[in-house]
Amino acid sequence: MLYRHADERSVAKHKRVAVIAVVDYGAGNLRSVTNVLDLLRAEYQVVSDASSIVGASKVLLPGVGHFGQLSSAIDRLDLRSVLLDSINGGIPYLGICLGMQVLFSSSDESPESEGLGIFKASVHKFETSERIPHMGWNTIESQAPSALVEASQVEKSAYFAHSYFCPVVPSTTFTCEYGSTFSAVVEHNNVFGVQFHPEKSAQFGIGVIKKFADL
Numbered sequence: 001m002l003y004r005h006a007d008e009r010s011v012a013k014h015k016r017v018a019v020i021a022v023v024d025y026g027a028g029n030l031r032s033v034t035n036v037l038d039l040l041r042a043e044y045q046v047v048s049d050a051s052s053i054v055g056a057s058k059v060l061l062p063g064v065g066h067f068g069q070l071s072s073a074i075d076r077l078d079l080r081s082v083l084l085d086s087i088n089g090g091i092p093y094l095g096i097c098l099g100m101q102v103l104f105s106s107s108d109e110s111p112e113s114e115g116l117g118i119f120k121a122s123v124h125k126f127e128t129s130e131r132i133p134h135m136g137w138n139t140i141e142s143q144a145p146s147a148l149v150e151a152s153q154v155e156k157s158a159y160f161a162h163s164y165f166c167p168v169v170p171s172t173t174f175t176c177e178y179g180s181t182f183s184a185v186v187e188h189n190n191v192f193g194v195q196f197h198p199e200k201s202a203q204f205g206i207g208v209i210k211k212f213a214d215l
Helices: 008-014 030-039 050-054 067-076 080-088 202-213
Strands: 020-023 044-047 058-061 093-096 104-107 119-125 134-142 156-162 172-178 180-188 191-194
Touching (some): 020 030, 044 050, 058 080, 080 093, 134 180, 156 172, 156 202
Parallel strands (some): 020 044, 020 058, 093 191
Antiparallel strands (some): 134 156, 172 180, 180 191
């Protein structure tokens, strides 16, 4: 079912509002994300099939785990083509952590696995004397205007948990420093990715998800 109400009149009503497809590939941190969507009173559906993504007005891919496992799950669930079709069709997409990394072509974590290839670059493993994984709060720095992050926020601190990072690309709007500079936020037309976990980033992160929900 796409909507919480079964009667035809209610379904027709809900079709006129934004419905976010939250993709469940078997390893995402869904509960924390949907808790924020509930708090924001956003319309969403947790999905794992292509037909439900086709009917959505936005797509959100939470990501924890291994790049290769996510790539395999996308293919096993026949989601690759529908995700790309949705993105190419202008549907807003938000990838969180691994959901951002899969927007890139490949990853050192699983060199034989294919990403979605929206950004033609590879995800790399941290090579630093700092503790790996990069876990905890860190400040992100603005590099370009953002549709997800309020420009008025002077200090933007977010919660990270990752061992691999996305390089800085032309679509990077925020960076973070941890041994090296990496992309904390990427934005290109209707495609958005955040390396940090907004669902764990207190009011700042809630604001990021609200910005996406309100697009």
